[in-house]
Amino acid sequence: MTELMVTDGPGPRVHALVIGVGHYPYTGRGHGRGAALRLLDDLPAVTVPEPSATKIAQWLLATERSAPDPPMGTVDVLISPSPPSPGSPPERREPARVRLASGQHVNVESAAFDNLRHAFRRWRNRCDSHADNIALFYFCGHGWQFGEQLLLFEDLGANPDRLLENSVELGHIRALMRHARARTQIYFVDACRELPPDLISLGSTPGVLGDVPLLNGPLETIDSAVFFSTAPGHVAFGDPNAATPYTDALIASLDGLGARRDGTNWAVTSGSLAANLGRVIEWRRTANQRQQRLTIDNLSGQAVLRSLGGPPTVPFQLTCLPPQAPTPEAVSFHTLNGTTDGDAVHVMPGHRGTVTAGLYRIEAQYLQPSRYDATPVFEYVDAPYTIVTVTATKS
Amino acid sequence: MTGLPQLVVTLGGTHLERLRRGVGFVQVLDARLRVVCRVGPLVQGAPLPISLPAAGHYVAQVRMSDGEAFSTTFEVPTEQREATLLLPPATVEATTPAAGGWVAAWRSVHGGQSFVPVDGDEVVEAAGSLVIASHAAGNDNAVLQWSAGGNAPEMVTVPVGARLRLGVHQGASWAQPDSDAAAGVLQFLHMGDIASASGLLPGGTEDDASADVLVDIAAGYCLLKSGSERLAAHARALASRRPYSTDAQLLLGWAMLHDPEAWHLAEEQLLHATSCGIPVYPGGLRLLDDCLRLLGQGWADAARSRLLPYQRALRGTALCTFWGRDPDTPAFRPTPAEPPEHARPCAFTPEGVELSAALRPSTEQRSGLPDFMTAAAARLGQIIAMGTLRVSTGGVRRAETSPESGDRGVPDTMLTLDVPEELRRTLGPSVVAEAVRTDQGLLVILSNLTARFVAVSATSNTASWTVLEPLSSDALFGTVRLDSGSLFTEFHLVVLDAP
Numbered sequence: 069m070t071e072l073m074v075t076d077g078p079g080p081r082v083h084a085l086v087i088g089v090g091h092y093p094y095t096g097r098g099h100g101r102g103a104a105l106r107l108l109d110d111l112p113a114v115t116v117p118e119p120s121a122t123k124i125a126q127w128l129l130a131t132e133r134s135a136p137d138p139p140m141g142t143v144d145v146l147i148s149p150s151p152p153s154p155g156s157p158p159e160r161r162e163p164a165r166v167r168l169a170s171g172q173h174v175n176v177e178s179a180a181f182d183n184l185r186h187a188f189r190r191w192r193n194r195c196d197s198h199a200d201n202i203a204l205f206y207f208c209g210h211g212w213q214f215g216e217q218l219l220l221f222e223d224l225g226a227n228p229d230r231l232l233e234n235s236v237e238l239g240h241i242r243a244l245m246r247h248a249r250a251r252t253q254i255y256f257v258d259a260c261r262e263l264p265p266d267l268i269s270l271g272s273t274p275g276v277l278g279d280v281p282l283l284n285g286p287l288e289t290i291d292s293a294v295f296f297s298t299a300p301g302h303v304a305f306g307d308p309n310a311a312t313p314y315t316d317a318l319i320a321s322l323d324g325l326g327a328r329r330d331g332t333n334w335a336v337t338s339g340s341l342a343a344n345l346g347r348v349i350e351w352r353r354t355a356n357q358r359q360q361r362l363t364i365d366n367l368s369g370q371a372v373l374r375s376l377g378g379p380p381t382v383p384f385q386l387t388c389l390p391p392q393a394p395t396p397e398a399v400s401f402h403t404l405n406g407t408t409d410g411d412a413v414h415v416m417p418g419h420r421g422t423v424t425a426g427l428y429r430i431e432a433q434y435l436q437p438s439r440y441d442a443t444p445v446f447e448y449v450d451a452p453y454t455i456v457t458v459t460a461t462k463s
Numbered sequence: 464m465t466g467l468p469q470l471v472v473t474l475g476g477t478h479l480e481r482l483r484r485g486v487g488f489v490q491v492l493d494a495r496l497r498v499v500c501r502v503g504p505l506v507q508g509a510p511l512p513i514s515l516p517a518a519g520h521y522v523a524q525v526r527m528s529d530g531e532a533f534s535t536t537f538e539v540p541t542e543q544r545e546a547t548l549l550l551p552p553a554t555v556e557a558t559t560p561a562a563g564g565w566v567a568a569w570r571s572v573h574g575g576q577s578f579v580p581v582d583g584d585e586v587v588e589a590a591g592s593l594v595i596a597s598h599a600a601g602n603d604n605a606v607l608q609w610s611a612g613g614n615a616p617e618m619v620t621v622p623v624g625a626r627l628r629l630g631v632h633q634g635a636s637w638a639q640p641d642s643d644a645a646a647g648v649l650q651f652l653h654m655g656d657i658a659s660a661s662g663l664l665p666g667g668t669e670d671d672a673s674a675d676v677l678v679d680i681a682a683g684y685c686l687l688k689s690g691s692e693r694l695a696a697h698a699r700a701l702a703s704r705r706p707y708s709t710d711a712q713l714l715l716g717w718a719m720l721h722d723p724e725a726w727h728l729a730e731e732q733l734l735h736a737t738s739c740g741i742p743v744y745p746g747g748l749r750l751l752d753d754c755l756r757l758l759g760q761g762w763a764d765a766a767r768s769r770l771l772p773y774q775r776a777l778r779g780t781a782l783c784t785f786w787g788r789d790p791d792t793p794a795f796r797p798t799p800a801e802p803p804e805h806a807r808p809c810a811f812t813p814e815g816v817e818l819s820a821a822l823r824p825s826t827e828q829r830s831g832l833p834d835f836m837t838a839a840a841a842r843l844g845q846i847i848a849m850g851t852l853r854v855s856t857g858g859v860r861r862a863e864t865s866p867e868s869g870d871r872g873v874p875d876t877m878l879t880l881d882v883p884e885e886l887r888r889t890l891g892p893s894v895v896a897e898a899v900r901t902d903q904g905l906l907v908i909l910s911n912l913t914a915r916f917v918a919v920s921a922t923s924n925t926a927s928w929t930v931l932e933p934l935s936s937d938a939l940f941g942t943v944r945l946d947s948g949s950l951f952t953e954f955h956l957v958v959l960d961a962p
Contacts, residue, residue, distance in 0.1 A: 213775070214775065215752075215772075216752070216774070239752060239753065239756060242753070243753070243756040243757060246753075263775055268775075280756060282758075282759060282760075283757055283758065285723075285726065286720065286721050286722055286723045286726035287721045287726065287757070288721075291690070293655075299779040300777055300778075300779050301778075302779075328658070339657045339658055342654075342655025343654070343655060343659070346654070347532065361779070363779060364655035365746065365749055366746070366750070366753070367655050367688055368687065368688045368689070370657070370689070404520075427492075427494060427496055445536065446522070446538075447522075447534070448492065448524065448534045448536065450524065450534065454534070455533070
């Protein structure tokens with residue numbers, strides 16, 4: 069059992085279930101026959117789930133939450149680390165470790181289906197304890213889009229005659245969670261969403277975590293958004309042995325880039341996260357990374373996931389026009405009451421920097437003597453990022 | 464503020480070149496970052512007037528439904544209170560060349576369990592967009608299938624009477640509501656931007672039907688996703704106006720599931736929703752799946768199983784779009800297919816879809832003919848007459864000359880073909896039809912003709928039609944390809960009003 073307690077006691081809490089499956093011992097070994105064999109053999113080795121799930125779990129454990137947000141309650145973690153070399157026997161593997169806020173490391177259970185069954189029950193019961201609880205679900209591993217999203221667990225294919233026995237439909241998890249009292253239930257799924265034709269012909273049925281109770285009263289209105297890292301029919305990806313771009317962008321968004329201003333308050337809500345997360349992924353994408361199409365299902369309501377104490381620090385990029393004009397020596401950001409936010413920024417083409425979100429008068433300074441001058445521009449530097457254009461004129 | 468020059472705020476700046484077709488939502492903030500107005504839909508090239516409370520600095524934050532977001536600051540001089548926001552028109556789409564293709568409509572029958580063709584002339588053109596005009600009893604959500612530029616056919620669900628724009632851009636097909644409000648709301652919802660979607664909703668009460676049912680449906684999903692208490696009233700009014708709309712009935716079913724007084728009636732309501740066809744909005748299909756999982760009864764499981772192929776095939780667009788040969792067999796990958804029998808040829812241009820003048824052959828024209836003929840004829844052009852020519856019994860003779868065989872000095876077998884009476888009425892009472900096998904295929908010659916545009920085929924391949932060329936003032940000829948060594952006993956022939 070790897071339920072990590074952060075804040076015990078009564079009252080609403082955030083309860084998270086974090087899963088990373090980086091090891092599938094029954095794949096790539098010629099296990100099974102026919103369609104099952106092809107499906108298992110077509111699943112490549114993955115090295116991103118362990119660092120991704122570890123990073124999310126550690127962020128949840130270490131990030132301070134302030135009133136009025138419910139504090140972090142529990143983080144249940146299941147991680148199957150990638151083997152040091154493909155084909156390593158399972159018994160020789162070390163369990164994954166997660167660092168607590170105290171700096172201490174703890175071992176966590178593997179993401180085998182039976183462990184999921186237990187962890188899910190714990191998580192659901194925790195989430196059911198208070199209507200203001202926030203339920204967070206994070207999964208990184210292999211997946212198939214079989215009408216509903218299938219999440220594949222470590223022992224997938226252990227019984228090749230029931231290939232999908234150790235997988236679960238996300239829709240099934242959500243249906244079970246519909247009966248938990250937590251009104252905010254957010255799902256993050258970083259997994260492929262392809263549909264292999266063999267899966268249809270196979271006719272296997274996914275695993276079940278419990279009976280979905282029949283309705284015995286009106287449904288509560290809940291926010292049950294699902295943030296998929298990729299679109300149906302597409303693959304998810306990341307650089308080997310590192311957290312995925314989706315995971316990194318998710319953490320950056322929860323830290324502030326996914327926030328929206330509401331009156332005088334800044335908060336990351338399910339709605340603002342939905343509007344910004346895809347843009348954060350795109351902003352952070354490097355030239356050698358493929359474009360990723362975040363998709364969001366079942367978003368409803370505007371549940372506050374995290375309140376910020378003030379405006380977040382957000383990135384910007386300076387663009388200097390016209391192209392033939394020299395690059396300004398420096399650019400400074402002034403709030404409208406005359407204060408300068410930080411030091412003047414020295415500019416290079418395509419320069420990126422960060423500044424506190426807000427409305428600024430932005431001044432560009434050119435080296436003297438210069439034939440160019442720039443009229444100050446007013447720009448609202450907003451989350452998740454802003455492109456600031458400075459236009460020079462001949463003086 | 465008459466007498467003052469109009470303040471036009473040009474939005475977009477350097478972002479313009481990256482803009483594609485899209486609808487935007489604008490939020491204007493004052494210098495203290497208070498929201499002073501929220502307006503939309505912002506459409507490229509269409510001025511959007513706004514009123515401002517005072518002179519000063521403002522920020523127009525724009526969110527486009529294609530994901531683009533940017534802001535433009537502007538200053539309003541003293542005494543000025545009115546301004547016009549303008550997003551210059553994008554130039555990208557104007558360069559998209561026209562592409563040929565076809566469209567075909569289908570409607571669901573048997574309680575939403577299968578689809579049947581909608582007559583081609585029930586698909587009508589309306590200023591570049593398409594509308595399915597037929598109102599079949601017990602059915603509201605139809606499926607429009609189309610193929611542009613030789614792409615594999617795609618399908619999209621659309622309510623009867625709603626305008627839909629289809630197009631092809633950089634080789635990829637797209638479909639979106641003609642209404643900017645509906646397109647914007649659905650696209651924003653699809654992207655997860657509920658705030659922008661809500662900002663585009665037209666005002667009015669739940670009982671007010673907008674001009675486009677897609678706007679009402681989009682508004683319903685927006686209310687659902689924003690957790691609005693107005694959903695129940697909106698859904699009830701919409702379901703009353705569109706009693707066979709899947710989306711309307713689903714929205715009402717969802718609202719009933721949350722109603723302490725009506726939750727126990729929701730099951731029947733959702734059963735009705737599943738009998739109306741496929742929702743327009745893909746989120747609706749997933750919502751239906753959620754509902755059916757919660758109900759979990761025999762009929763609900765059966766309905767889930769029936770809808771599962773559509774969920775698998777969803778293409779990740781703001782409308783329910785999928786590939787496939789027909790709506791009964793949605794495919795999750797492009798599936799090349801011939802146009803169905805009831806397809807109408809059309810052109811996809813930057814301005815919209817132009818349906819060809821071709822009409823589906825009449826029942827009389829189709830009488831006794833194989834199905835593939837009417838399908839093929841529909842893509843060739845407007846049909847004047849059609850029929851089958853059969854080899855005349857005892858009508859074989861040695862050809863003395865022919866354009867192909869004469870040069871070789873080897874007489875070929877010339878076949879005389881019987882021309883049915885219905886074709887003689889169009890081709891001329893004295894028409895003579897003959898064919899001769901050559902190295903290239905079958906040379907067909909029609910003489911003593913009055914009609915000028917004729918196509919023939921000797922196979923049941925709908926793509927293999929040959930339009931005959933003039934041989935003389937009253938004769939046409941053409942070579943029909945045949946598979947090597949194949950035999951034939953009949954020709955299929957259509958008379959067109961234009962090639």
